[in-house]
Amino acid sequence: MNGASQPSSQLQAEGSPVGREQRHESAHLHVAGRAQYVDDMALPAGTLHAAFALSSKAHAQITTLDLSAVLALPGVVDVALPADVPGENNYGGILQDDPIFTDTLVQYAGQPLFAVAARDELTARRAATLAKIAYEELPAVLDIRSAVASDNHVLPSQRLLRGTPNAALDAAPRRLYGHVAIGGQDHFYLEGQVAVALPQEDGGMLIWSSTQHPTEVQHIVAHAIARHAHEVTVQCRRMGGGFGGKESQPGLIAAAAAILAVKTGKPVKLRLDRDVDMLATGKRHDFIADYDVGFEADGRITALKVMMASRCGYSADLSGPVNDRALCHVDNAYFLENVEIVSHRCKTNTVSNTAFRGFGGPQGMMVIEQIVDDIARTLGLDPLVVRRRNFYGIGERDETPYGQRVDDNILDLITDRLVDSSRYDERRTAIAAWNAGNPVIKRGLALTPVKFGISFNATHFNQAGALLHVYNDGTVLLNHGGTEMGQGLYTKVLQVVAHELSIPTSAIRVSAADTSKVPNTSATAASSGSDLNGKAAQHAARRIRRRLEKHAAGLYGVAPSDVRFDNGQVHIGELKTLTFQQLVQGAYFARVPLSATGFYRTPKIHWDRVNLRGRPFYYFAYGAAVVEVAIDTLTGETRLLQVDILHDAGRSLNPAIDRGQIEGGFLQGAGWLTSEELWWNARGELKTHAPSTYKIPTAYDWAERTTIDLLEHPNREASIHRSKAVGEPPLMLGIAVWHAIRDAVASCATPGQLITLPAPATPEAVLRAIGKLRGEAWAA
Amino acid sequence: MDAFKEFRLTRRGLLRAGAVSVAAVAAPEVAAAPTATGRPPSHASIKLRVNGKEQELTLDTRTTLLDALREHLRLTGPKKGCDHGQCGACTVIADGRRINSCLTLAVMRDGADITTIEGLGQPGHLHAMQAAFVKHDGYQCGYCTSGQICSAVATLDEIRQGVPSHVTTDLNIPPPLTAAELRERMSGNICRCGAYSNIVEAITEVAGSAT
Numbered sequence: 008m009n010g011a012s013q014p015s016s017q018l019q020a021e022g023s024p025v026g027r028e029q030r031h032e033s034a035h036l037h038v039a040g041r042a043q044y045v046d047d048m049a050l051p052a053g054t055l056h057a058a059f060a061l062s063s064k065a066h067a068q069i070t071t072l073d074l075s076a077v078l079a080l081p082g083v084v085d086v087a088l089p090a091d092v093p094g095e096n097n098y099g100g101i102l103q104d105d106p107i108f109t110d111t112l113v114q115y116a117g118q119p120l121f122a123v124a125a126r127d128e129l130t131a132r133r134a135a136t137l138a139k140i141a142y143e144e145l146p147a148v149l150d151i152r153s154a155v156a157s158d159n160h161v162l163p164s165q166r167l168l169r170g171t172p173n174a175a176l177d178a179a180p181r182r183l184y185g186h187v188a189i190g191g192q193d194h195f196y197l198e199g200q201v202a203v204a205l206p207q208e209d210g211g212m213l214i215w216s217s218t219q220h221p222t223e224v225q226h227i228v229a230h231a232i233a234r235h236a237h238e239v240t241v242q243c244r245r246m247g248g249g250f251g252g253k254e255s256q257p258g259l260i261a262a263a264a265a266i267l268a269v270k271t272g273k274p275v276k277l278r279l280d281r282d283v284d285m286l287a288t289g290k291r292h293d294f295i296a297d298y299d300v301g302f303e304a305d306g307r308i309t310a311l312k313v314m315m316a317s318r319c320g321y322s323a324d325l326s327g328p329v330n331d332r333a334l335c336h337v338d339n340a341y342f343l344e345n346v347e348i349v350s351h352r353c354k355t356n357t358v359s360n361t362a363f364r365g366f367g368g369p370q371g372m373m374v375i376e377q378i379v380d381d382i383a384r385t386l387g388l389d390p391l392v393v394r395r396r397n398f399y400g401i402g403e404r405d406e407t408p409y410g411q412r413v414d415d416n417i418l419d420l421i422t423d424r425l426v427d428s429s430r431y432d433e434r435r436t437a438i439a440a441w442n443a444g445n446p447v448i449k450r451g452l453a454l455t456p457v458k459f460g461i462s463f464n465a466t467h468f469n470q471a472g473a474l475l476h477v478y479n480d481g482t483v484l485l486n487h488g489g490t491e492m493g494q495g496l497y498t499k500v501l502q503v504v505a506h507e508l509s510i511p512t513s514a515i516r517v518s519a520a521d522t523s524k525v526p527n528t529s530a531t532a533a534s535s536g537s538d539l540n541g542k543a544a545q546h547a548a549r550r551i552r553r554r555l556e557k558h559a560a561g562l563y564g565v566a567p568s569d570v571r572f573d574n575g576q577v578h579i580g581e582l583k584t585l586t587f588q589q590l591v592q593g594a595y596f597a598r599v600p601l602s603a604t605g606f607y608r609t610p611k612i613h614w615d616r617v618n619l620r621g622r623p624f625y626y627f628a629y630g631a632a633v634v635e636v637a638i639d640t641l642t643g644e645t646r647l648l649q650v651d652i653l654h655d656a657g658r659s660l661n662p663a664i665d666r667g668q669i670e671g672g673f674l675q676g677a678g679w680l681t682s683e684e685l686w687w688n689a690r691g692e693l694k695t696h697a698p699s700t701y702k703i704p705t706a707y708d709w710a711e712r713t714t715i716d717l718l719e720h721p722n723r724e725a726s727i728h729r730s731k732a733v734g735e736p737p738l739m740l741g742i743a744v745w746h747a748i749r750d751a752v753a754s755c756a757t758p759g760q761l762i763t764l765p766a767p768a769t770p771e772a773v774l775r776a777i778g779k780l781r782g783e784a785w786a787a
Numbered sequence: 788m789d790a791f792k793e794f795r796l797t798r799r800g801l802l803r804a805g806a807v808s809v810a811a812v813a814a815p816e817v818a819a820a821p822t823a824t825g826r827p828p829s830h831a832s833i834k835l836r837v838n839g840k841e842q843e844l845t846l847d848t849r850t851t852l853l854d855a856l857r858e859h860l861r862l863t864g865p866k867k868g869c870d871h872g873q874c875g876a877c878t879v880i881a882d883g884r885r886i887n888s889c890l891t892l893a894v895m896r897d898g899a900d901i902t903t904i905e906g907l908g909q910p911g912h913l914h915a916m917q918a919a920f921v922k923h924d925g926y927q928c929g930y931c932t933s934g935q936i937c938s939a940v941a942t943l944d945e946i947r948q949g950v951p952s953h954v955t956t957d958l959n960i961p962p963p964l965t966a967a968e969l970r971e972r973m974s975g976n977i978c979r980c981g982a983y984s985n986i987v988e989a990i991t992e993v994a995g996s997a998t
Contacts, residue, residue, distance in 0.1 A: 247930025
C-alpha cells in the first residue's frame with residue numbers, strides 16, 4: 008500500500024506519517040531487483056571465496072586430518088585451521104563453548120572443521136570435500152529423552168515454583184498426566200548466511216554481514232583476530248530474512264572469513280551453500296514435556312507440574328535465555344496458582360540450537376495449550392470453554408508464575424470479538440454435523456490465544472541508540488542500532504522521525520546498521536526493534552528539533568514554544584514562515600549543531616535470574632486465531648480452510664506492515680507445526696537439509712478464506728506512539744492450526760479418549776494418531 | 788571445441804523435452820567430468836540476449852545461467868536461494884517461459900532471449916506487475932521478490948496460452964483465472980516471510996486489468 012493510502016489512526020488524521028500505511032522504504036528497489044544484499048555487493052579485485060569443510064560424524068575424535076589434496080587443487084590459496092586463529096577460536100556469545108573450527112573433538116555431524124580460501128567459490132567448495140579425515144567415533148547422544156536420562160546438559164536446570172503444587176495436586180478433584188512432543192524448525196531465511204571480510208589499514212577489519220546483531224559480530228571477529236572493537240566495523244544494510252537465525256550464527260561466518268582475510272591479506276567472502284547452512288547452523292529447539300495437572304470438574308486448573316526438556320545441541324549458544332522464555336510462557340493466557348516448572352537444557356550431539364522467532368515462547372505455549380486441550384477432551388467440553396475458564400482475571404487471578412502482574416489483560420475482549428466475527432459457535436455445530444456424516448474427511452476447529460511478553464528477559468539488552476544528521480540542504484540521514492530483515496523496522500523508524508521533524512519521508516534517508524555509527528547495540532530481536540530504536544530515533548530527532556526551535560525563537564524574538572513544525576514548513580509565531588530547509592540553512596550559519604545522538608532504555612523492567620522473579624516484560628502483546636482445517640483420515644493429509652485472526656499491535660505505527668507480520672508469523676507458526684520436519688538418521692545426520700526435503704509453506708498452503716484484523720487499542724505503557732511489538736507474537740497464532748488438526752483427529756476418538764499427536768502434525772503423524780485412537784496395531 | 792559443439796547440440800535437442808529432465812541428466816555429468824579426468828575446465832563462448840541487449844560470454848561450461856547473470860553480467864536481481872531449483876528465487880524468463888536459472892547451464896541457453904527482473908522495469912518505469920507488488924506490499928525481506936515477479940508475469944502468460952496446472956479441473960476449456968490457480972502456479976516460488984496473500988492480490992490485479 009503506497010504512502011498516499013488510507014488513514015488509520017488519530018495521528019494520521021493530523022497529517023502525521025505515523026499510523027499510515029507507508030510503503031516499505033525499499034519497495035521500489037525490491038521490485039526492480041536493485042536492493043543490495045551482501046551477496047550482491049561488488050567485491051574488490053582479488054577477493055577470495057571461502058567454504059567450510061564439515062564433519063561427517065556426530066561425536067568423534069579426529070585422528071588424522073590430511074589436507075594435501077585440498078591444498079593441491081589448482082585455485083586453492085589457503086586453509087584456516089584452529090591453529091590459524093590469531094585470537095579466540097570461539098563464537099559463543101554467552102559461554103565460550105562454540106569453536107569456529109573444531110580442534111580434534113567433533114560434536115555434531117556438520118560441524119565446521121576448517122575453511123578453504125580459493126580464487127572462486129566452486130573451487131573452494133570442491134576443495135573442502137577433498138580432505139582425508141580419519142575419525143575415532145564416540146558414543147553420541149542424539150535425542151532429548153536420552154540426554155534427560157543421562158543428565159547431559161549444556162546449562163544447569165531451572166525450576167520455577169509458585170504456591171504448593173504437590174499439595175494442590177493431591178487435593179485436586181481431577182488429575183491427568185500426559186506427554187508433549189514439539190519439533191524444531193529451520194529458519195530457512197531465503198538469503199543464507201553470508202559475510203565478506205575486507206582488511207583495512209593498520210589492522211582494521213571491515214565486515215559486511217547478514218546479521219541481526221552487528222555488535223556481536225564485531226566482538227566475535229575482534230576476539231577471533233586478536234583486535235579490539237574499535238578496529239572492527241560491521242555493516243548490514245538489510246537481510247533476506249532473519250527470524251532469529253541471524254542473531255548468534257553470523258559470528259561464525261564472519262569470524263571464519265576474517266581469519267582467512269588476516270591469513271591471506273586479501274578480502275574473503277564466505278556464503279554458505281543452502282545445504283551447508285542447514286547442516287552447520289542452529290535451529291529452533293525441539294522440546295518434550297511431561298505434565299501432571301490437577302483441575303476442577305469445570306476444567307479450571309488448580310495445580311500443575313511440568314518437566315520440560317529441550318534439545319540445545321552440543322553447546323549453550325542462546326539456550327539459556329531461550330529456555331527461560333519458554334519457562335515464562337508456559338502460563339500463556341492462563342492463571343496457574345500452584346505451579347512447578349522444571350526446565351532441562353539438554354546437551355545432544357546435534358547442531359547447537361539458537362534463537363527463532365518466539366525464542367522458546369512458542370514451545371512453552373504449546374505445552375499449556377495441549378494440557379488445556381487434554382483437560383477439555385477428558386471432560387467432554389469444548390476446549391474454548393476450558394481455555395476461557397482459565398484465562399487470567401482482571402484485578403484478581405492476575406499474577407504470572409514469575410511474579411509479574413498481568414495488568415493489561417485484553418484476553419476476553421479479543422476472544423469475545425473473535426468468537427463473534429468468526430461465527431465460532433455456529434461453525435462448531437456445523438462441523439460436528441459434517442463429521443457425523445462423513446467417515447473419511449473430518450473437520451476441526453480451534454481458537455487459541457496468545458499473550459507474549461515484550462522485552463528482552465536480560466534487562467541490559469533493553470537499550471538502543473540512534474544517530475541523526477541534518478545536512479544544510481534540509482535533508483536528513485537516519486541511523487540506528489536496529490537491523491532490517493524485512494520486518495519493516497526501517498520504515499517504521501523513518502515514520503517516527505518524519506513525524507518529529509514534520510518533514511516528508513522522502514527528505515529522510517535510512518542507512519545501514521553500522522557499528523561505527525551507533526555502538527554497543529542489542530540484537531534486533533525479542534520483537535523489540537521498533538520499541539527500542541523508534542524511541543532512540545525519536546529522542547535524537549527531538550533534540551535537533553529543540554535546537555532549531557531555540558534558534559528560530561532567538562532570531563525572531565518569540566518563545567521556543569511558538570515555533571511550530573508543520574509538513575515541511577516552520578511557523579515562527581505569527582511573524583514568519585520558513586521552509587524546513589531555510590531554517591536549517593540559517594541554523595548552520597548560526598553554528599547550531601545539526602547532528603544528534605538519541606538513546607532509550609526501557610523503563611520499569613527488572614529480572615532476578617536466580618530466583619526467576621520480577622517484571623521481565625514491559626508489557627504483553629495479545630492475539631487470538633480461529634482456524635478450521637480438514638483432514639483426510641485415509642492419508643493423513645491436512646488442509647487449511649479458514650483463518651480468522653484478531654491481533655493486538657497497540658496503536659499501529661503502520662497497519663500494512665503489521666498485517667504482513669501477522670500473516671507471515673501465523674504461516675511460519677503453521678509451517679513449524681505441520682509440514683516442517685527436521686529428521687535425523689540413527690547416525691545423527693540431518694537428512695532434511697534443503698528445500699527439496701524440508702517443506703516450508705507455499706502460496707498454495709494459504710487458506711482461501713482469511714480475515715486478519717488489528718485490534719486498535721493503544722498500549723497502556725508509553726511505548727513508541729503507544730504501539731506494540733509485532734515481530735514474534737503472531738507466530739504463536741499458528742498454534743491454532745495444530746489444535747484444529749487435533750480437533751479433527753479427536754472426531755475419530757471415543758468420548759474421553761486422549762489424542763497422541765506430536766508436532767509437527769505431518770500426514771504420517773496424523774495418520775498414526777488416528778490409527779492409535781482406533782487401536783490399530785501398526786500405530787501403537 | 789568440436790566435441791563441445793556436438794555436446795551443445797545434444798543438450799539443445801534434449802531441451803525441447805523439458806527443462807527439468809535436461810538439468811537432471813546434464814548437470815552431474817558436466818560437473819563431474821573435470822574431477823574424474825583431472826582436466827582443467829573447458830570454456831565456451833555463447834551469445835545471450837539479456838534484457839534486450841546482446842551479450843557475448845566466454846564461460847566455464849559448468850557455469851549456471853544464474854551465475855552467468857549474477858557474476859558475469861552483474862545482474863544481481865535473480866537470487867541464489869537454494870541453488871537446486873526448489874525455492875524459485877532465481878526465476879528468470881527464457882524465451883518467454885519461466886525457469887529456475889540455477890538449474891540451467893548457461894551454455895544450454897546459447898542464443899536465448901533472457902529477461903531478468905532488471906529487464907522488466909526499473910524505478911520510474913515499472914512493469915505493471917512490479918507496480919502491483921509495490922501497491923499490495925507483495926514482499927517483506929525482498930529476497931524472493933525478483934523471482935516472484937518474473938514467475939508471476941510468466942504465469943499469466945501460461946494461463947493466457949491455456950497451459951493447465953495441477954488444479955485445473957477441466958482441460959477442455961481455458962484455465963480459469965482463480966486464486967486457486969494462481970496459488971498453485973506460484974507454489975514453486977517460496978516466500979519465508981509469508982507475503983503470499985499480498986503476492987496473489989498483486990497478481991490478481993494485473994490479471995484483471997490485462998483481460
